[in-house]
Amino acid sequence: MNIDNILNKLKNKETIETNDLKLLLEKGSELLKNESNIVQVTAPVAIVGDVHGQFYDLLKLFEINGDVGDKKYIFLGDYVNRGTFSILSFCYLLALKVKFPDQIIMLRGNHECRPICELYGLKTEIERLYSNTDPLDWFIETFYTLPLGAVINNSILCIHGGISELIETINDIETIDRFQEVPKIGKFTDLLWSDPTEEVEMYKESPRGAGRLFGKKALNEFLEKNSLTLIVRSHMFVEEGYKYHFGEEKCLTIFSSPKYCYSCNNVGAVLNIDQDLNRSLKVFEAVPDEERDLSFVKEVKK
Numbered sequence: 637m638n639i640d641n642i643l644n645k646l647k648n649k650e651t652i653e654t655n656d657l658k659l660l661l662e663k664g665s666e667l668l669k670n671e672s673n674i675v676q677v678t679a680p681v682a683i684v685g686d687v688h689g690q691f692y693d694l695l696k697l698f699e700i701n702g703d704v705g706d707k708k709y710i711f712l713g714d715y716v717n718r719g720t721f722s723i724l725s726f727c728y729l730l731a732l733k734v735k736f737p738d739q740i741i742m743l744r745g746n747h748e749c750r751p752i753c754e755l756y757g758l759k760t761e762i763e764r765l766y767s768n769t770d771p772l773d774w775f776i777e778t779f780y781t782l783p784l785g786a787v788i789n790n791s792i793l794c795i796h797g798g799i800s801e802l803i804e805t806i807n808d809i810e811t812i813d814r815f816q817e818v819p820k821i822g823k824f825t826d827l828l829w830s831d832p833t834e835e836v837e838m839y840k841e842s843p844r845g846a847g848r849l850f851g852k853k854a855l856n857e858f859l860e861k862n863s864l865t866l867i868v869r870s871h872m873f874v875e876e877g878y879k880y881h882f883g884e885e886k887c888l889t890i891f892s893s894p895k896y897c898y899s900c901n902n903v904g905a906v907l908n909i910d911q912d913l914n915r916s917l918k919v920f921e922a923v924p925d926e927e928r929d930l931s932f933v934k935e936v937k938k
């Protein structure tokens with residue numbers, strides 16, 4: 637497998653051959669499984685939220701913010717489903733991981749699991765582009781190896797969802813067995829599904845049916861206990877691409893799927909953290925519909 641060839645093919649929106657797909661997912665898994673649940677990262681670094689198969693917008697993000705290799709990135713999960721190009725989006729990022737293992741950190745989102753991928757896009761895409769659904773198993777196995785969080789300069793925690801009563805310390809995340817399906821309840825679930833809320837100070841039930849809602853006091857207690865200054869998370873649609881919660885700058889949502897599902901009226905955002913931990917946010921609009929070439933999707937490759 638020549639990783640530069642694979643990257644070029646993906647960038648040209650070509651469907652990669654079954655053998656290459658299998659090798660790429662295996663090679664990516666090997667790297668990911670050796671990372672701990674929480675990856676330690678040194679700034680400067682850029683942080684990206686949900687991608688959801690919007691591959692054209694992902695390429696645009698790299699165009700406006702710089703390429704992996706020239707700068708370091710943390711992706712907060714939810715690479716697949718909803719959008720049209722789940723396979724391209726995840727494989728492109730994974731190929732970058734294979735080429736630049738230390739320059740891209742890929743975290744697990746709640747969409748990186750079997751039940752959601754069977755319902756919301758990835759499975760359908762695999763059925764359309766490959767002769768059987770074996771690749772779905774390879775994707776799922778790879779998802780099981782994705783780490784769960786990153787800590788930048790011992791100060792900024794990056795996760796997909798949020799915290800709960802079960803997650804009081806970073807060590808509570810380190811002790812999760814991540815090499816499996818996301819359970820229905822428990823700290824693994826909460827980490828990937830929880831959202832901030834202004835409704836309570838501590839915690840309450842989430843309307844999503846999984847994870848918890850966490851309030852300002854819960855956040856501040858968590859930050860203090862772990863000597864952190866900020867949680868960066870994604871998981872939640874925000875119209876401006878980013879949103880600080882609780883009237884402070886200690887919990888930030890980043891959402892990076894502009895014109896979400898090709899229908900919402902939102903921009904995407906990326907957060908850049910410099911070496912002194914100064915933050916700057918960049919927002920970007922979706923690639924116009926007429927510039928999204930869908931022809932290859934219709935071309936069934938059996």
Ligand SMILES: [Mn+2]
Nearest residue numbers: 714745746871
């Ligand atoms: Mn999510």
